[in-house]
Amino acid sequence: MRYKTMKKSGQKVSEITVGTWAIGGKNSMGGGYGEIDDDQSVEAIRAMISGGVNLIDTAPIYGEGHSEEVVGKAVAGIRDQVLIATKYGSYIEDGKGVHCSRPDSVLREFDDSLRRLDTDYVDMYIMHWPDDLGTPIEDTMACVTKLKEQGAVKMLGLSNCDRALIERASAAADIDIVQLPFSMVNQSAIADLTWCEEHDIDIMTWGSLGAGILTGSVREKPVFDEKDFRATFYPFYREPMFSKIQEFLKTMDALSEKYGKPLAQIAINWSTQKSFVTTALTGVRKVEEAVENCAAFDWQLSDEDIAMLDAELERLEITEAVA
Secondary structure: OOEEEOOOOOOEEEOEEEEOOHHHOOEOOEOOOOOOOHHHHHHHHHHHHHOOOOEEEOOOOOOOOHHHHHHHHHOOOOHHHOEEEEEEOOEEEOOEEEOOOOHHHHHHHHHHHHHHHOOOOEEEEEEOOOOOOOOOHHHHHHHHHHHHHOOOEEEEEEEOOOHHHHHHHHHHOOEEEEEEEOEOOEOOOHHHHHHHHHOOOEEEEEOOOHHHHHHOOOOOOOOOOOOOHHHHOOOOOOOOHHHHHHHHHHHHHHHHHHHOOOHHHHHHHHHHOOOOOOEEEEEOOOHHHHHHHHHHHHOOOOHHHHHHHHHHHHHHOOHHHHO
């Protein structure tokens, strides 16, 4: 495993993070990533930890608390060996998604997260989505800063925010980490990612494997359940993106043959070799996936490999599609 040292806290973190959206399963609005098995999920998380991963990312909205419960089971007895990042400000109420970061709502979510995770603190507390009910970010930051002062939270973060909100939050609180999308097939946040690097804010990227399409396991256009997140949240399985990515996979296939490594490892290395990426989220549901993801750090792409991949992405105009 490779590690980076966070700029403000000095905390050492693995260059990949266990992503747990998929293992949360469906919520009351549907969605999900297909069938899940909790026992397999626990084993997969522990396999990542055995492979050197020391950070797990979850959120209350993933399966409406189920993901946090699974994480709590996975870290039972080894809580002091791992860092847990969970979130606030995004939940389901009366069958609808809500983005609320009002202090009383944050505190309610925090208590529920501690109970489900079976812990008395979280290492990173991250605002999942910007509040859309008019709550000033300064009020939210004052609330979570108090949790930090109490020792219940070690580090603060933001997710899915634009630079203007990051700047306002940073003026009101000490922001350690920002979570934004980044992968070969989604470079829409590149300007904000590099800005954070310049301002000593660490980056946790999500979507590293493009909802699975960069593993090369899907070569024919799939038919998902109409509420499956791979069909609703991501554009990669819709045209024209799907066909463009299939063409791009041929370049990845050539590198896979060159190194004798699977496509997922190529995608993970491409992301984590960027200077602004502190750690990249990689979702896992099975032990085999965990082992494969961790093995990505046994080798690296050359500068020539990265240049070739970037040139092909530009030729196919893939990244522009989600810019």
